Amino acid sequence: MFLNRALHGVLILYDGSKEFAQNEADSSKYVIFSENKVIGEKLSEIGSRLDFPRLNRELAQEIETLWKDSAIQETYTRGNELQVPDCTHYFMENLQRLSDANYIPTKEDVLYSRVRTTGVVEIQFSPVGENKKSGEVYRLFDVGGQRNERKWIHLFEGKNRMMETKELFDWVLKQPCFEKTSFMLLLNKFDIFEKKVLKVPLNVCQWFKDYQPVSTGKQEMEHAYEFVKKKFEELYFQSSGPDRVDRLFKIYRTNALDQKLVKKTFKLVDESLRRRNLFEAGLL
Numbered sequence: 001m002f003l004n005r006a007l008h009g010v011l012i013l014y015d016g017s018k019e020f021a022q023n024e025a026d027s028s029k030y031v032i033f034s035e036n037k038v039i040g041e042k043l044s045e046i047g048s049r050l051d052f053p054r055l056n057r058e059l060a061q062e063i064e065t066l067w068k069d070s071a072i073q074e075t076y077t078r079g080n081e082l083q084v085p086d087c088t089h090y091f092m093e094n095l096q097r098l099s100d101a102n103y104i105p106t107k108e109d110v111l112y113s114r115v116r117t118t119g120v121v122e123i124q125f126s127p128v129g130e131n132k133k134s135g136e137v138y139r140l141f142d143v144g145g146q147r148n149e150r151k152w153i154h155l156f157e158g159k160n161r162m163m164e165t166k167e168l169f170d171w172v173l174k175q176p177c178f179e180k181t182s183f184m185l186l187l188n189k190f191d192i193f194e195k196k197v198l199k200v201p202l203n204v205c206q207w208f209k210d211y212q213p214v215s216t217g218k219q220e221m222e223h224a225y226e227f228v229k230k231k232f233e234e235l236y237f238q239s240s241g242p243d244r245v246d247r248l249f250k251i252y253r254t255n256a257l258d259q260k261l262v263k264k265t266f267k268l269v270d271e272s273l274r275r276r277n278l279f280e281a282g283l284l
């Protein structure tokens with residue numbers, strides 16, 4: 001599994017580097033060293049197999065060598081254009097440990113592995129915090145994180161990922177089966193957002209074209225987050241008819257790899273839903 005994760009990211013970069021070397025004006029910086037091209041082709045062959053070998057020291061060294069190639073690193077700076085998995089850097093930094101013969105997975109390794117779901121998967125779990133002994137159970141439905149898994153993908157052809165998110169959220173809000181459903185919007189991967197917003201102007205996205213930066217550093221991150229949050233709030237109220245405006249709607253920022261933050265977020269969600277249920281029952 002870990003060889004798969006490590007290979008997936010570096011091979012996307014390898015293919016991307018070759019494409020940039022052919023099509024970019026400053027193509028020279030995307031040209032991979034000839035000896036590393038040999039490694040790249042070998043790893044590409046391994047990546048095409050159905051039966052992956054175990055990640056060993058030799059393979060780890062070859063993956064690391066390709067990863068450190070200046071052309072691959074240059075391509076990595078444009079990783080958002082290639083949809084390079086967020087976990088790529090983590091696996092590259094931990095290759096030697098992961099390839100150890102006596103390797104034992106850590107919680108972080110498991111979280112970064114992110115096994116792809118297919119179809120609709122139901123997960124049941126109990127509330128967190130003080131309410132965990134209440135006997136109640138939440139049912140979480142995963143409808144497939146990969147875009148080609150979503151039955152509504154035809155709605156998003158030719159649009160960037162943020163516009164996909166906007167239209168998907170708008171579509172869900174308007175579904176009759178959710179007319180009385182409360183919504184908790186989790187803006188995940190906030191750690192990545194913090195880094196990216198300082199490098200890529202938020203207003204490059206069509207939805208955020210009216211965004212105006214006000215500062216730098218932490219203050220700018222907060223300003224950008226509040227702007228995005230406001231956009232989703234506006235979309236929610238625009239998409240909610242008069243008979244649906246009393247639905248509970250809250251937005252939380254989170255990072256799925258931060259266990260403490262996820263636990264805190266789900267506790268807040270649990271408390272909000274409980275207050276909503278008590279209100280509807282006339283007990284508040």
